Amino acid sequence: MQTERTIVLGAGFTGLGIATVADVPVFEAERFPGGICASYHREGFRFEIGGGHWIFGGDPLILRLFDRLVPLKFYRRRSAVFFAGGLQQTVHLRGRFVDYPLQNHLHQLGESEAQAALQSLLRAHRNGQEPVTMAEWLEKHFGEYLCELFFFPFHERYTAGLFREIAPQDPYKTPLQLEQVVAGTFGKSNSAVGYNVQFGYPANGLNVLAQKLAEPATAFFEKRAVHIDPDQKIVQFSDGSTTEYDRLVSTIPLNHLLRILGDEEQSLSEPYTSVLVLNLGVELPPSEHARHGYHWLYVPDSRTGFHRVGYYSNVDPAFLPEKYRDPQRYGSLYVEFAFRGGEKPVASVVERLMQQTAEELRDLGLIQTVLVADVTWIEVAYTWQRPGSRWVQEQRERLEKMDIFSVGRYGRWTFQGIADSFKEGLVIGGQIAALQRVPAGRAGMER
Ligand SMILES: Cc1cc2nc3c(=O)[nH]c(=O)nc-3n(C[C@H](O)[C@H](O)[C@H](O)COP(=O)(O)OP(=O)(O)OC[C@H]3O[C@@H](n4cnc5c(N)ncnc54)[C@H](O)[C@@H]3O)c2cc1C
Incomplete structure (x- = not known):
């Protein structure tokens, strides 16, 4: 043969x-x-090359x-939208956490904001036009109000500005059920939705x-x-x-x-986007705000341009070195930035970005001191199609x-x-x- x-x-x-x-x-x-x-590992902190990689779904x-x-150890997802207040439309929400998914927890924005968001979302649903781009898909599903507040600025950062020209992708990442949106407007929220309610990690x-x-x-x-x-x-x-x-x-x-x-x-x-991951080992400030316990935060309005901050140590303290294994005092984080394919920043820009990010996280009351910082680069991270x-x-x-x-x-x-x-x-x-x-x-x- x-x-x-x-x-x-x-x-x-x-x-x-x-x-x-x-x-x-x-x-x-x-x-x-x-x-x-x-x-x-860096100085005892366990990081990941591509930021936190959690095993979700799976047969x-x-x-x-x-x-x-x-x-494998299994965890129940805890994630939120975090407003850094870096945009005109979000200044008033600076420092506020809203549980993920945002559309199911509108009451956490405050009563009048929640009502306005709901009305805009319901109006968008009556629009019969078929969305062609990701931006159109987002607006049809979440309405103008939430798009201005979160979905557009978040996707601007996450897709490095491509979301107005690429086709919609992965609607499963942004679950939407109208009954849950309405219930969440009046305080009966449901967080247990989406593709990664539970995840595993070796x-x-x-x-x-x-x-x-x-x-x-x-x-x-x-x-x-x-x-x-x-x-x-x-x-x-x-x-x-x-x-x-x-x-x-x-x-x-x-x-x-x-x-x-x-x-x-x-x-x-x-088109594709690359991701720059800033892995940080930090000391946390002595405040409840810094000890929020979320596994990751979606950030639509950071000054420095990051779109997600994950906390390895909130998933499991085993990510911390033994001498710092107290997640109330220490943290290990991954901060993600997206760049258009082919636009890798030079070393001096990355260096500046690291410093500015640490300053911004400090200003936001999320970290106190950086103990270890390390950068990784994923050249082809997210792939898109027109x-x-x-x-x-x-x-x-x-x-x-x-x-x-x-x-x-x-x-x-x-x-x-x-x-x-x-x-x-x-x-x-x-x-x-x-x-x-x-x-x-x-x-x-x-x-
Ligand atoms: C930022 C980010 C976060 C993510 N988070 C999660 C998560 O939390 N949970 C989850 O389940 N999934 C997550 N994913 C998706 C997950 O990373 C992918 O599903 C998975 O890595 C795909 O595996 P792969 O083998 O197809 O690709 P890859 O892991 O990219 O493997 C391709 C391999 O080819 C090698 N290679 C490349 N070029 C060459 C060459 N010229 N010659 C020889 N070898 C080469 C590479 O070194 C690599 O080892 C995430 C992805 C990204 C980008």
């Missing part, structure tokens, strides 16, 4: 899923598995597998789970693919080595894949004809979490394993 060589690019959770099922070599650019789901059997490899860190998943795999690290010759079916790596393949499964971002195939023009087609775009579909179909399969969250240019990425990997791994059991070269689809 003719043997075919299938290889995989990337040992993130999609690549690890593939390697769990199929006996295929995986080539990973970094020294470690897990992709953007990787924990690391029960996948969660059991994870739990067998590294015990007791010893996400990197340990990735390492356990990678252990049985045939994985090669520090193998960054820099060029693919689709005619010769050869991948070249940054260390100068090469490997041949019959079928290439890529989990790296689609635009990067096109670039290393030499298709520079196509690789620039659809309305009606067929770029992803066309590129993936074109690649398939060359026996290159672009899969996973970034390969398909979509949104999904860790557990679903791993599940997609398992499905693809199953397909590869099934194909490997059947002699090649019989079907007309294959060249």
